[in-house]
Amino acid sequence: MRVLFAYPNEVADPWLVALRLALPDIAFSVWNPSGPPVGADAALVWRPPKALFEQEPTLKVIFNLGAGVDALLATDIPAAIRIVRLEDAGMALQMAEYAAFALARLSRDFDFYEANQKHARWQPARGTPRSAWPVGVLGLGAIGRQVADTLAALGYDVRGWSRTPRQLEGIDTFAGAAQWPDFLARTRVLINVLPLTDETRDLIDHRCLSQLLPGAHVINVGRGETLVEEDLLSQMESGHVAGATLDVFRTEPLPADHPFWRDRRIYITPHVAARTLRIESIAQIVENLKRLLRGETLRGVVDRERGY
C-alpha cells in the first residue's frame, strides 16, 4: 500500500518517521505536485488542491488532518474517494479547556480584573452565582460532548443541542428544529461546536440571538460562517447580547479593519481553540490504516450528504 503525506506547510519528517515505525509495510512519501504519480492508495491531507486527485487517480481514502471537513467538501473530490476525519484526537480536551476559560473569564469577572490591572486598580467584583450562567452547547459530537461534560463538571447548568436526539448524563439535551426555541430560551452562554454545513451556515443570526437570555454571550469555536457577524454586532448594540469570545471568523485571518478588533466586549483568538496534535492524530490514522489493510470498517468516515 502507498500512502502520501499532502500537508504543504507542515514539516513532514516527524509524521513520516512515526508512521513508518508503526506501519513498516506501507510505503509513505511526501506528495510532490510536480513529480510523477506514485499510484497512491491513501493520503493524509490538509486543504489539498484539486491537482492531488488529478495526479493520483488511484486514491481510495483520504485522511483529513482536522475534525472539520467543510473546506474539503467544497473541493471537487471524486465521489469514489472516502473522506475520513479526525475524531477528537486530543482536540476535544483543548476545546473544553478553551470553553472553560472563556466562561470563567466572564462568570468569575476575570475580564473586569484584566481591565482594572491596566489602571493599577484593586477592586474585588461582587461576583455572580454559577446559576446566572446557563450554558447551551451547539453540537454534541466528539468535541461538543466533552465541552458540555467539562462545563457540567465545573458546576454550570448545561444543555446541548444536536441534529438527532442524544442522551448525556447530567446534560439536558435538545434536538432538531422542533426543540431549538426551548434550547435557546434557557441559554445565556451559547457555545458553537457545530460543523459547517448547508444547515448550520448563518444559524446564529438575529432570530437566534434574540431568543437567548438577556446579557447573552456567544463563544464560537465551530466555524465562522455559522455566525452572522452583523447580527451579533446589532444584538450587542441593543444590549441583549453582552459580548462574545470568537476563535473562528467568516474571513480568516480577520481583516485589520474588521469592527470586532476594536470592540472591547469581543475577545478574539486566531483559530487556535483546538489544534491538530501530531502524536494523537498519527495514532488514530495508524489504527485506521490497519483497519484498511484488514478490510475492516474505518472510523470517522464523513457522510458527504450530511456534510460532516
Ligand SMILES: NC(=O)c1ccc[n+]([C@@H]2O[C@H](COP(=O)([O-])OP(=O)(O)OC[C@H]3O[C@@H](n4cnc5c(N)ncnc54)[C@H](OP(=O)(O)O)[C@@H]3O)[C@@H](O)[C@H]2O)c1
Ligand atoms: N476552532 C478550532 O480550532 C476547531 C478545531 C476542531 C474542530 N472545530 C470545529 O468543530 C466542529 C465539530 O467537531 P466534532 O468533531 O465534534 O464533530 P462531530 O463529531 O461530527 O459532531 C458534530 C455535532 O454537530 C451536530 N450537528 C451537525 N449538524 C447539525 C444540525 N444541522 N443541527 C443540529 N446539530 C447538528 C451533530 O449532531 P448528531 O449528533 O445528531 O450527528 C453532532 O452532535 C468541526 O466540524 C469543526 O468545524 C474547530
